Amino acid sequence: MRFKWWHGALIFALFLAVLSPLASSSPDGLERIAEDKGFMETAREAFFEAIPDYMVPGIKSEAVATILAGLIGTLLVFAIGYSLARLLKAKGEA
Amino acid sequence: MHIPDGFISAPVATVGCVVAGGSVAYAVKATKKKMGEKQIPLMGVLAAFIFAAQMLNFPIAGGxxxxxxxxxLAAILLGPWRGILIMTCVLVVQCLVFQDGGLFALGVNILxxxxxxxxxAYHIYRGSALFGEGRKRKLIGGGLAAWFSVAIASVACAFELAISGTVPLKIALPAMAGIHALIGIGEGLITAAVLNLIMATRADLLELQKA
Structure with missing residues:
Protein backbone atom coordinates (compact mmCIF):
# COMPACT_ATOMS: atom_id res chain seq x y z
CA MET A 1 0.00 0.00 0.00
CA ARG A 2 1.39 3.38 -0.99
CA PHE A 3 1.87 5.93 1.78
CA LYS A 4 -0.81 8.59 1.39
CA TRP A 5 -1.11 12.02 3.01
CA TRP A 6 -3.82 10.88 5.38
CA HIS A 7 -1.71 8.05 6.75
CA GLY A 8 0.64 10.76 7.97
CA ALA A 9 -2.30 12.69 9.44
CA LEU A 10 -3.57 9.60 11.28
CA ILE A 11 -0.08 8.92 12.66
CA PHE A 12 0.05 12.54 13.85
CA ALA A 13 -3.31 12.10 15.65
CA LEU A 14 -2.01 8.91 17.32
CA PHE A 15 1.15 10.81 18.31
CA LEU A 16 -1.06 13.44 20.01
CA ALA A 17 -2.86 10.64 21.87
CA VAL A 18 0.51 9.41 23.17
CA LEU A 19 1.14 12.93 24.54
CA SER A 20 -2.17 12.87 26.46
CA PRO A 21 -0.60 12.25 29.93
CA LEU A 22 0.98 15.71 29.58
CA ALA A 23 -2.44 17.40 29.46
CA SER A 24 -3.41 19.83 32.22
CA SER A 25 -5.48 18.07 34.88
CA SER A 26 -7.12 21.31 36.05
CA PRO A 27 -10.91 21.48 35.68
CA ASP A 28 -12.08 22.83 32.31
CA GLY A 29 -14.06 26.06 31.92
CA LEU A 30 -17.49 24.56 32.63
CA GLU A 31 -16.25 22.41 35.56
CA ARG A 32 -14.49 25.41 37.10
CA ILE A 33 -17.69 27.48 36.96
CA ALA A 34 -19.74 24.57 38.33
CA GLU A 35 -17.35 24.37 41.30
CA ASP A 36 -17.16 28.13 41.86
CA LYS A 37 -20.90 28.73 41.52
CA GLY A 38 -21.84 25.68 43.57
CA PHE A 39 -23.73 23.49 41.11
CA MET A 40 -21.12 20.75 40.65
CA GLU A 41 -23.06 18.44 42.97
CA THR A 42 -26.05 18.45 40.60
CA ALA A 43 -23.99 16.38 38.13
CA ARG A 44 -25.16 12.76 37.94
CA GLU A 45 -22.91 9.76 37.52
CA ALA A 46 -23.07 7.88 34.23
CA PHE A 47 -25.35 4.81 34.09
CA PHE A 48 -22.48 2.63 32.99
CA GLU A 49 -18.75 3.01 32.65
CA ALA A 50 -16.49 1.78 29.87
CA ILE A 51 -13.28 3.86 30.03
CA PRO A 52 -14.11 6.63 32.54
CA ASP A 53 -11.78 9.65 32.90
CA TYR A 54 -9.87 8.61 29.75
CA MET A 55 -8.02 5.89 31.67
CA VAL A 56 -8.29 2.21 30.80
CA PRO A 57 -9.33 0.52 34.07
CA GLY A 58 -7.10 -2.05 35.75
CA ILE A 59 -3.77 -0.53 34.70
CA LYS A 60 -1.47 0.63 37.50
CA SER A 61 0.37 3.36 35.62
CA GLU A 62 -1.93 6.34 35.04
CA ALA A 63 0.18 7.47 32.09
CA VAL A 64 -0.07 4.09 30.35
CA ALA A 65 -3.82 3.88 31.08
CA THR A 66 -4.30 7.36 29.60
CA ILE A 67 -2.20 6.67 26.50
CA LEU A 68 -4.09 3.43 25.85
CA ALA A 69 -7.43 5.23 26.25
CA GLY A 70 -6.23 7.91 23.83
CA LEU A 71 -5.09 5.37 21.23
CA ILE A 72 -8.33 3.36 21.51
CA GLY A 73 -10.46 6.49 21.19
CA THR A 74 -8.47 7.94 18.29
CA LEU A 75 -8.62 4.70 16.28
CA LEU A 76 -12.31 4.16 17.11
CA VAL A 77 -13.27 7.69 16.06
CA PHE A 78 -11.20 7.33 12.88
CA ALA A 79 -12.92 4.05 12.01
CA ILE A 80 -16.39 5.52 12.61
CA GLY A 81 -15.70 8.75 10.69
CA TYR A 82 -14.12 6.91 7.75
CA SER A 83 -16.87 4.26 7.58
CA LEU A 84 -19.61 6.89 7.85
CA ALA A 85 -18.09 8.85 4.95
CA ARG A 86 -17.73 5.67 2.85
CA LEU A 87 -21.32 4.68 3.63
CA LEU A 88 -22.60 8.14 2.70
CA LYS A 89 -20.72 8.03 -0.61
CA ALA A 90 -22.16 4.61 -1.41
CA LYS A 91 -25.68 5.80 -0.54
CA GLY A 92 -25.26 8.95 -2.62
CA GLU A 93 -24.30 6.91 -5.66
CA ALA A 94 -27.07 4.35 -5.23
CA MET B 1 -17.61 22.28 27.74
CA HIS B 2 -19.06 18.74 27.86
CA ILE B 3 -22.25 19.01 29.93
CA PRO B 4 -22.76 16.05 32.30
CA ASP B 5 -26.22 14.73 33.12
CA GLY B 6 -27.87 16.72 35.90
CA PHE B 7 -26.74 20.19 34.81
CA ILE B 8 -29.64 20.62 32.39
CA SER B 9 -33.35 19.97 32.84
CA ALA B 10 -35.35 17.29 31.02
CA PRO B 11 -37.06 19.80 28.66
CA VAL B 12 -33.72 21.39 27.67
CA ALA B 13 -32.18 17.94 27.15
CA THR B 14 -35.18 16.89 25.03
CA VAL B 15 -35.00 19.98 22.82
CA GLY B 16 -31.27 19.32 22.40
CA CYS B 17 -31.88 15.72 21.31
CA VAL B 18 -34.59 16.74 18.82
CA VAL B 19 -32.49 19.53 17.29
CA ALA B 20 -29.36 17.35 17.16
CA GLY B 21 -31.26 14.38 15.72
CA GLY B 22 -32.90 16.51 13.04
CA SER B 23 -29.65 18.24 12.12
CA VAL B 24 -27.68 15.00 11.87
CA ALA B 25 -30.43 13.48 9.70
CA TYR B 26 -30.36 16.53 7.43
CA ALA B 27 -26.54 16.48 7.36
CA VAL B 28 -26.63 12.87 6.16
CA LYS B 29 -29.08 13.82 3.42
CA ALA B 30 -27.20 16.98 2.40
CA THR B 31 -23.74 15.42 2.21
CA LYS B 32 -24.30 11.98 0.71
CA LYS B 33 -24.64 13.25 -2.88
CA LYS B 34 -21.46 15.29 -2.57
CA MET B 35 -19.12 12.83 -0.93
CA GLY B 36 -15.96 12.68 -3.02
CA GLU B 37 -13.13 10.16 -2.82
CA LYS B 38 -10.84 12.67 -1.06
CA GLN B 39 -13.39 13.53 1.63
CA ILE B 40 -13.57 9.97 2.95
CA PRO B 41 -10.13 9.71 4.55
CA LEU B 42 -10.29 13.39 5.53
CA MET B 43 -13.50 12.78 7.53
CA GLY B 44 -11.79 9.92 9.35
CA VAL B 45 -8.50 11.66 10.13
CA LEU B 46 -10.19 14.93 11.11
CA ALA B 47 -12.39 13.07 13.59
CA ALA B 48 -9.33 11.23 14.92
CA PHE B 49 -7.26 14.42 15.19
CA ILE B 50 -10.09 16.27 16.94
CA PHE B 51 -10.57 13.45 19.46
CA ALA B 52 -6.86 13.26 20.27
CA ALA B 53 -6.41 17.05 20.41
CA GLN B 54 -9.43 17.36 22.74
CA MET B 55 -7.60 15.19 25.28
CA LEU B 56 -4.78 17.72 25.51
CA ASN B 57 -6.15 20.23 27.99
CA PHE B 58 -4.01 23.35 28.14
CA PRO B 59 -3.81 25.51 31.28
CA ILE B 60 -5.42 28.95 31.25
CA ALA B 61 -5.68 31.49 34.08
CA GLY B 62 -6.48 30.52 37.67
CA GLY B 63 -6.17 26.74 37.90
CA LEU B 73 -11.42 23.32 11.68
CA ALA B 74 -13.86 20.66 10.47
CA ALA B 75 -16.37 23.22 9.13
CA ILE B 76 -13.66 25.28 7.39
CA LEU B 77 -12.21 22.21 5.68
CA LEU B 78 -15.38 20.27 4.85
CA GLY B 79 -18.33 22.64 5.27
CA PRO B 80 -20.76 22.92 8.20
CA TRP B 81 -22.83 19.78 7.52
CA ARG B 82 -19.88 17.42 7.30
CA GLY B 83 -18.44 19.34 10.29
CA ILE B 84 -21.56 18.43 12.27
CA LEU B 85 -21.17 14.76 11.31
CA ILE B 86 -17.50 14.73 12.36
CA MET B 87 -18.26 16.40 15.71
CA THR B 88 -21.15 14.00 16.29
CA CYS B 89 -18.80 11.00 15.81
CA VAL B 90 -16.38 12.48 18.36
CA LEU B 91 -19.05 13.46 20.91
CA VAL B 92 -20.90 10.12 20.70
CA VAL B 93 -17.68 8.14 21.34
CA GLN B 94 -16.70 10.50 24.18
CA CYS B 95 -20.14 10.06 25.74
CA LEU B 96 -20.60 6.29 25.30
CA VAL B 97 -17.02 5.06 25.72
CA PHE B 98 -15.36 7.66 27.94
CA GLN B 99 -18.32 8.98 29.99
CA ASP B 100 -17.37 12.54 28.98
CA GLY B 101 -20.64 14.41 28.60
CA GLY B 102 -23.92 12.94 29.85
CA LEU B 103 -26.11 10.53 27.89
CA PHE B 104 -29.23 12.72 28.22
CA ALA B 105 -27.08 15.79 27.58
CA LEU B 106 -25.62 14.33 24.36
CA GLY B 107 -28.08 16.24 22.16
CA VAL B 108 -27.26 19.55 23.84
CA ASN B 109 -23.52 18.86 23.60
CA ILE B 110 -23.92 18.12 19.86
CA LEU B 111 -25.96 21.32 19.55
CA ALA B 121 -17.13 29.24 12.32
CA TYR B 122 -18.13 28.46 8.75
CA HIS B 123 -19.95 31.73 8.20
CA ILE B 124 -17.29 33.89 9.81
CA TYR B 125 -14.62 32.14 7.74
CA ARG B 126 -16.60 32.56 4.52
CA GLY B 127 -17.39 36.17 5.46
CA SER B 128 -13.70 36.92 5.92
CA ALA B 129 -13.26 36.20 2.20
CA LEU B 130 -14.68 39.68 1.61
CA PHE B 131 -11.33 41.03 2.81
CA GLY B 132 -9.29 39.19 0.21
CA GLU B 133 -8.21 35.69 -0.70
CA GLY B 134 -4.59 35.53 0.44
CA ARG B 135 -2.93 33.12 2.81
CA LYS B 136 -2.82 35.66 5.64
CA ARG B 137 -6.53 36.35 5.29
CA LYS B 138 -7.32 32.64 5.49
CA LEU B 139 -5.25 32.22 8.65
CA ILE B 140 -6.71 35.28 10.39
CA GLY B 141 -10.24 34.43 9.20
CA GLY B 142 -9.81 30.83 10.39
CA GLY B 143 -8.44 31.89 13.77
CA LEU B 144 -11.24 34.42 14.32
CA ALA B 145 -13.85 31.89 13.19
CA ALA B 146 -12.47 29.40 15.72
CA TRP B 147 -12.49 31.97 18.55
CA PHE B 148 -16.11 32.88 17.87
CA SER B 149 -17.15 29.22 17.59
CA VAL B 150 -15.99 28.56 21.17
CA ALA B 151 -17.27 31.88 22.54
CA ILE B 152 -20.77 31.52 21.03
CA ALA B 153 -21.00 27.84 22.03
CA SER B 154 -20.20 28.83 25.63
CA VAL B 155 -22.90 31.52 25.54
CA ALA B 156 -25.38 28.89 24.32
CA CYS B 157 -24.26 26.62 27.17
CA ALA B 158 -24.83 29.46 29.69
CA PHE B 159 -28.38 29.95 28.40
CA GLU B 160 -29.08 26.20 28.63
CA LEU B 161 -27.87 26.10 32.24
CA ALA B 162 -29.96 29.18 33.08
CA ILE B 163 -33.14 27.91 31.37
CA SER B 164 -32.67 24.64 33.27
CA GLY B 165 -32.69 26.61 36.54
CA THR B 166 -29.20 25.34 37.46
CA VAL B 167 -27.57 28.77 37.76
CA PRO B 168 -28.94 32.28 37.06
CA LEU B 169 -28.09 33.77 33.65
CA LYS B 170 -26.47 36.85 35.17
CA ILE B 171 -23.93 34.54 36.82
CA ALA B 172 -23.58 31.89 34.10
CA LEU B 173 -23.25 34.22 31.12
CA PRO B 174 -20.28 36.37 32.19
CA ALA B 175 -18.53 33.38 33.77
CA MET B 176 -18.88 31.09 30.74
CA ALA B 177 -18.17 33.81 28.17
CA GLY B 178 -15.21 35.13 30.17
CA ILE B 179 -13.41 31.81 30.56
CA HIS B 180 -14.17 30.71 27.01
CA ALA B 181 -12.95 34.00 25.57
CA LEU B 182 -9.55 32.82 26.88
CA ILE B 183 -9.98 29.18 25.82
CA GLY B 184 -11.05 30.47 22.38
CA ILE B 185 -7.59 32.00 21.89
CA GLY B 186 -6.14 28.49 22.10
CA GLU B 187 -8.78 27.28 19.65
CA GLY B 188 -7.91 30.11 17.25
CA LEU B 189 -4.16 29.46 17.43
CA ILE B 190 -4.49 25.68 16.94
CA THR B 191 -6.95 26.11 14.06
CA ALA B 192 -4.69 28.65 12.31
CA ALA B 193 -1.63 26.44 12.86
CA VAL B 194 -3.35 23.40 11.29
CA LEU B 195 -4.66 25.51 8.38
CA ASN B 196 -1.13 26.86 7.87
CA LEU B 197 0.27 23.32 7.78
CA ILE B 198 -2.39 22.23 5.28
CA MET B 199 -1.76 25.26 3.05
CA ALA B 200 1.95 24.48 3.03
CA THR B 201 1.51 20.80 2.21
CA ARG B 202 -1.91 20.10 0.65
CA ALA B 203 -3.54 23.40 -0.31
CA ASP B 204 -6.10 21.53 -2.45
CA LEU B 205 -7.77 20.20 0.71
CA LEU B 206 -8.91 23.75 1.50
CA GLU B 207 -11.14 23.73 -1.58
CA LEU B 208 -13.17 20.69 -0.54
CA GLN B 209 -15.78 22.56 1.51
CA LYS B 210 -17.14 24.14 -1.68
CA ALA B 211 -18.17 20.73 -3.00
Whole structure:
Protein backbone atom coordinates (compact mmCIF):
# COMPACT_ATOMS: atom_id res chain seq x y z
CA MET A 1 0.00 0.00 0.00
CA ARG A 2 1.39 3.38 -0.99
CA PHE A 3 1.87 5.93 1.78
CA LYS A 4 -0.81 8.59 1.39
CA TRP A 5 -1.11 12.02 3.01
CA TRP A 6 -3.82 10.88 5.38
CA HIS A 7 -1.71 8.05 6.75
CA GLY A 8 0.64 10.76 7.97
CA ALA A 9 -2.30 12.69 9.44
CA LEU A 10 -3.57 9.60 11.28
CA ILE A 11 -0.08 8.92 12.66
CA PHE A 12 0.05 12.54 13.85
CA ALA A 13 -3.31 12.10 15.65
CA LEU A 14 -2.01 8.91 17.32
CA PHE A 15 1.15 10.81 18.31
CA LEU A 16 -1.06 13.44 20.01
CA ALA A 17 -2.86 10.64 21.87
CA VAL A 18 0.51 9.41 23.17
CA LEU A 19 1.14 12.93 24.54
CA SER A 20 -2.17 12.87 26.46
CA PRO A 21 -0.60 12.25 29.93
CA LEU A 22 0.98 15.71 29.58
CA ALA A 23 -2.44 17.40 29.46
CA SER A 24 -3.41 19.83 32.22
CA SER A 25 -5.48 18.07 34.88
CA SER A 26 -7.12 21.31 36.05
CA PRO A 27 -10.91 21.48 35.68
CA ASP A 28 -12.08 22.83 32.31
CA GLY A 29 -14.06 26.06 31.92
CA LEU A 30 -17.49 24.56 32.63
CA GLU A 31 -16.25 22.41 35.56
CA ARG A 32 -14.49 25.41 37.10
CA ILE A 33 -17.69 27.48 36.96
CA ALA A 34 -19.74 24.57 38.33
CA GLU A 35 -17.35 24.37 41.30
CA ASP A 36 -17.16 28.13 41.86
CA LYS A 37 -20.90 28.73 41.52
CA GLY A 38 -21.84 25.68 43.57
CA PHE A 39 -23.73 23.49 41.11
CA MET A 40 -21.12 20.75 40.65
CA GLU A 41 -23.06 18.44 42.97
CA THR A 42 -26.05 18.45 40.60
CA ALA A 43 -23.99 16.38 38.13
CA ARG A 44 -25.16 12.76 37.94
CA GLU A 45 -22.91 9.76 37.52
CA ALA A 46 -23.07 7.88 34.23
CA PHE A 47 -25.35 4.81 34.09
CA PHE A 48 -22.48 2.63 32.99
CA GLU A 49 -18.75 3.01 32.65
CA ALA A 50 -16.49 1.78 29.87
CA ILE A 51 -13.28 3.86 30.03
CA PRO A 52 -14.11 6.63 32.54
CA ASP A 53 -11.78 9.65 32.90
CA TYR A 54 -9.87 8.61 29.75
CA MET A 55 -8.02 5.89 31.67
CA VAL A 56 -8.29 2.21 30.80
CA PRO A 57 -9.33 0.52 34.07
CA GLY A 58 -7.10 -2.05 35.75
CA ILE A 59 -3.77 -0.53 34.70
CA LYS A 60 -1.47 0.63 37.50
CA SER A 61 0.37 3.36 35.62
CA GLU A 62 -1.93 6.34 35.04
CA ALA A 63 0.18 7.47 32.09
CA VAL A 64 -0.07 4.09 30.35
CA ALA A 65 -3.82 3.88 31.08
CA THR A 66 -4.30 7.36 29.60
CA ILE A 67 -2.20 6.67 26.50
CA LEU A 68 -4.09 3.43 25.85
CA ALA A 69 -7.43 5.23 26.25
CA GLY A 70 -6.23 7.91 23.83
CA LEU A 71 -5.09 5.37 21.23
CA ILE A 72 -8.33 3.36 21.51
CA GLY A 73 -10.46 6.49 21.19
CA THR A 74 -8.47 7.94 18.29
CA LEU A 75 -8.62 4.70 16.28
CA LEU A 76 -12.31 4.16 17.11
CA VAL A 77 -13.27 7.69 16.06
CA PHE A 78 -11.20 7.33 12.88
CA ALA A 79 -12.92 4.05 12.01
CA ILE A 80 -16.39 5.52 12.61
CA GLY A 81 -15.70 8.75 10.69
CA TYR A 82 -14.12 6.91 7.75
CA SER A 83 -16.87 4.26 7.58
CA LEU A 84 -19.61 6.89 7.85
CA ALA A 85 -18.09 8.85 4.95
CA ARG A 86 -17.73 5.67 2.85
CA LEU A 87 -21.32 4.68 3.63
CA LEU A 88 -22.60 8.14 2.70
CA LYS A 89 -20.72 8.03 -0.61
CA ALA A 90 -22.16 4.61 -1.41
CA LYS A 91 -25.68 5.80 -0.54
CA GLY A 92 -25.26 8.95 -2.62
CA GLU A 93 -24.30 6.91 -5.66
CA ALA A 94 -27.07 4.35 -5.23
CA MET B 1 -17.61 22.28 27.74
CA HIS B 2 -19.06 18.74 27.86
CA ILE B 3 -22.25 19.01 29.93
CA PRO B 4 -22.76 16.05 32.30
CA ASP B 5 -26.22 14.73 33.12
CA GLY B 6 -27.87 16.72 35.90
CA PHE B 7 -26.74 20.19 34.81
CA ILE B 8 -29.64 20.62 32.39
CA SER B 9 -33.35 19.97 32.84
CA ALA B 10 -35.35 17.29 31.02
CA PRO B 11 -37.06 19.80 28.66
CA VAL B 12 -33.72 21.39 27.67
CA ALA B 13 -32.18 17.94 27.15
CA THR B 14 -35.18 16.89 25.03
CA VAL B 15 -35.00 19.98 22.82
CA GLY B 16 -31.27 19.32 22.40
CA CYS B 17 -31.88 15.72 21.31
CA VAL B 18 -34.59 16.74 18.82
CA VAL B 19 -32.49 19.53 17.29
CA ALA B 20 -29.36 17.35 17.16
CA GLY B 21 -31.26 14.38 15.72
CA GLY B 22 -32.90 16.51 13.04
CA SER B 23 -29.65 18.24 12.12
CA VAL B 24 -27.68 15.00 11.87
CA ALA B 25 -30.43 13.48 9.70
CA TYR B 26 -30.36 16.53 7.43
CA ALA B 27 -26.54 16.48 7.36
CA VAL B 28 -26.63 12.87 6.16
CA LYS B 29 -29.08 13.82 3.42
CA ALA B 30 -27.20 16.98 2.40
CA THR B 31 -23.74 15.42 2.21
CA LYS B 32 -24.30 11.98 0.71
CA LYS B 33 -24.64 13.25 -2.88
CA LYS B 34 -21.46 15.29 -2.57
CA MET B 35 -19.12 12.83 -0.93
CA GLY B 36 -15.96 12.68 -3.02
CA GLU B 37 -13.13 10.16 -2.82
CA LYS B 38 -10.84 12.67 -1.06
CA GLN B 39 -13.39 13.53 1.63
CA ILE B 40 -13.57 9.97 2.95
CA PRO B 41 -10.13 9.71 4.55
CA LEU B 42 -10.29 13.39 5.53
CA MET B 43 -13.50 12.78 7.53
CA GLY B 44 -11.79 9.92 9.35
CA VAL B 45 -8.50 11.66 10.13
CA LEU B 46 -10.19 14.93 11.11
CA ALA B 47 -12.39 13.07 13.59
CA ALA B 48 -9.33 11.23 14.92
CA PHE B 49 -7.26 14.42 15.19
CA ILE B 50 -10.09 16.27 16.94
CA PHE B 51 -10.57 13.45 19.46
CA ALA B 52 -6.86 13.26 20.27
CA ALA B 53 -6.41 17.05 20.41
CA GLN B 54 -9.43 17.36 22.74
CA MET B 55 -7.60 15.19 25.28
CA LEU B 56 -4.78 17.72 25.51
CA ASN B 57 -6.15 20.23 27.99
CA PHE B 58 -4.01 23.35 28.14
CA PRO B 59 -3.81 25.51 31.28
CA ILE B 60 -5.42 28.95 31.25
CA ALA B 61 -5.68 31.49 34.08
CA GLY B 62 -6.48 30.52 37.67
CA GLY B 63 -6.17 26.74 37.90
CA UNK B 64 -8.50 26.21 34.96
CA UNK B 65 -7.85 24.37 31.72
CA UNK B 66 -9.37 24.45 28.28
CA UNK B 67 -9.25 22.14 25.33
CA UNK B 68 -9.56 22.33 21.58
CA UNK B 69 -13.09 21.76 20.23
CA UNK B 70 -12.31 21.37 16.52
CA UNK B 71 -15.69 22.21 14.98
CA UNK B 72 -14.22 25.31 13.32
CA LEU B 73 -11.42 23.32 11.68
CA ALA B 74 -13.86 20.66 10.47
CA ALA B 75 -16.37 23.22 9.13
CA ILE B 76 -13.66 25.28 7.39
CA LEU B 77 -12.21 22.21 5.68
CA LEU B 78 -15.38 20.27 4.85
CA GLY B 79 -18.33 22.64 5.27
CA PRO B 80 -20.76 22.92 8.20
CA TRP B 81 -22.83 19.78 7.52
CA ARG B 82 -19.88 17.42 7.30
CA GLY B 83 -18.44 19.34 10.29
CA ILE B 84 -21.56 18.43 12.27
CA LEU B 85 -21.17 14.76 11.31
CA ILE B 86 -17.50 14.73 12.36
CA MET B 87 -18.26 16.40 15.71
CA THR B 88 -21.15 14.00 16.29
CA CYS B 89 -18.80 11.00 15.81
CA VAL B 90 -16.38 12.48 18.36
CA LEU B 91 -19.05 13.46 20.91
CA VAL B 92 -20.90 10.12 20.70
CA VAL B 93 -17.68 8.14 21.34
CA GLN B 94 -16.70 10.50 24.18
CA CYS B 95 -20.14 10.06 25.74
CA LEU B 96 -20.60 6.29 25.30
CA VAL B 97 -17.02 5.06 25.72
CA PHE B 98 -15.36 7.66 27.94
CA GLN B 99 -18.32 8.98 29.99
CA ASP B 100 -17.37 12.54 28.98
CA GLY B 101 -20.64 14.41 28.60
CA GLY B 102 -23.92 12.94 29.85
CA LEU B 103 -26.11 10.53 27.89
CA PHE B 104 -29.23 12.72 28.22
CA ALA B 105 -27.08 15.79 27.58
CA LEU B 106 -25.62 14.33 24.36
CA GLY B 107 -28.08 16.24 22.16
CA VAL B 108 -27.26 19.55 23.84
CA ASN B 109 -23.52 18.86 23.60
CA ILE B 110 -23.92 18.12 19.86
CA LEU B 111 -25.96 21.32 19.55
CA UNK B 112 -23.27 23.48 21.24
CA UNK B 113 -19.98 21.96 20.09
CA UNK B 114 -21.23 20.50 16.80
CA UNK B 115 -24.03 22.52 15.25
CA UNK B 116 -23.59 26.02 16.71
CA UNK B 117 -19.78 25.92 16.64
CA UNK B 118 -19.69 24.60 13.04
CA UNK B 119 -22.12 27.16 11.64
CA UNK B 120 -20.63 30.14 13.48
CA ALA B 121 -17.13 29.24 12.32
CA TYR B 122 -18.13 28.46 8.75
CA HIS B 123 -19.95 31.73 8.20
CA ILE B 124 -17.29 33.89 9.81
CA TYR B 125 -14.62 32.14 7.74
CA ARG B 126 -16.60 32.56 4.52
CA GLY B 127 -17.39 36.17 5.46
CA SER B 128 -13.70 36.92 5.92
CA ALA B 129 -13.26 36.20 2.20
CA LEU B 130 -14.68 39.68 1.61
CA PHE B 131 -11.33 41.03 2.81
CA GLY B 132 -9.29 39.19 0.21
CA GLU B 133 -8.21 35.69 -0.70
CA GLY B 134 -4.59 35.53 0.44
CA ARG B 135 -2.93 33.12 2.81
CA LYS B 136 -2.82 35.66 5.64
CA ARG B 137 -6.53 36.35 5.29
CA LYS B 138 -7.32 32.64 5.49
CA LEU B 139 -5.25 32.22 8.65
CA ILE B 140 -6.71 35.28 10.39
CA GLY B 141 -10.24 34.43 9.20
CA GLY B 142 -9.81 30.83 10.39
CA GLY B 143 -8.44 31.89 13.77
CA LEU B 144 -11.24 34.42 14.32
CA ALA B 145 -13.85 31.89 13.19
CA ALA B 146 -12.47 29.40 15.72
CA TRP B 147 -12.49 31.97 18.55
CA PHE B 148 -16.11 32.88 17.87
CA SER B 149 -17.15 29.22 17.59
CA VAL B 150 -15.99 28.56 21.17
CA ALA B 151 -17.27 31.88 22.54
CA ILE B 152 -20.77 31.52 21.03
CA ALA B 153 -21.00 27.84 22.03
CA SER B 154 -20.20 28.83 25.63
CA VAL B 155 -22.90 31.52 25.54
CA ALA B 156 -25.38 28.89 24.32
CA CYS B 157 -24.26 26.62 27.17
CA ALA B 158 -24.83 29.46 29.69
CA PHE B 159 -28.38 29.95 28.40
CA GLU B 160 -29.08 26.20 28.63
CA LEU B 161 -27.87 26.10 32.24
CA ALA B 162 -29.96 29.18 33.08
CA ILE B 163 -33.14 27.91 31.37
CA SER B 164 -32.67 24.64 33.27
CA GLY B 165 -32.69 26.61 36.54
CA THR B 166 -29.20 25.34 37.46
CA VAL B 167 -27.57 28.77 37.76
CA PRO B 168 -28.94 32.28 37.06
CA LEU B 169 -28.09 33.77 33.65
CA LYS B 170 -26.47 36.85 35.17
CA ILE B 171 -23.93 34.54 36.82
CA ALA B 172 -23.58 31.89 34.10
CA LEU B 173 -23.25 34.22 31.12
CA PRO B 174 -20.28 36.37 32.19
CA ALA B 175 -18.53 33.38 33.77
CA MET B 176 -18.88 31.09 30.74
CA ALA B 177 -18.17 33.81 28.17
CA GLY B 178 -15.21 35.13 30.17
CA ILE B 179 -13.41 31.81 30.56
CA HIS B 180 -14.17 30.71 27.01
CA ALA B 181 -12.95 34.00 25.57
CA LEU B 182 -9.55 32.82 26.88
CA ILE B 183 -9.98 29.18 25.82
CA GLY B 184 -11.05 30.47 22.38
CA ILE B 185 -7.59 32.00 21.89
CA GLY B 186 -6.14 28.49 22.10
CA GLU B 187 -8.78 27.28 19.65
CA GLY B 188 -7.91 30.11 17.25
CA LEU B 189 -4.16 29.46 17.43
CA ILE B 190 -4.49 25.68 16.94
CA THR B 191 -6.95 26.11 14.06
CA ALA B 192 -4.69 28.65 12.31
CA ALA B 193 -1.63 26.44 12.86
CA VAL B 194 -3.35 23.40 11.29
CA LEU B 195 -4.66 25.51 8.38
CA ASN B 196 -1.13 26.86 7.87
CA LEU B 197 0.27 23.32 7.78
CA ILE B 198 -2.39 22.23 5.28
CA MET B 199 -1.76 25.26 3.05
CA ALA B 200 1.95 24.48 3.03
CA THR B 201 1.51 20.80 2.21
CA ARG B 202 -1.91 20.10 0.65
CA ALA B 203 -3.54 23.40 -0.31
CA ASP B 204 -6.10 21.53 -2.45
CA LEU B 205 -7.77 20.20 0.71
CA LEU B 206 -8.91 23.75 1.50
CA GLU B 207 -11.14 23.73 -1.58
CA LEU B 208 -13.17 20.69 -0.54
CA GLN B 209 -15.78 22.56 1.51
CA LYS B 210 -17.14 24.14 -1.68
CA ALA B 211 -18.17 20.73 -3.00
Missing amino acids: TSGHFVGAA NMGIIASFV
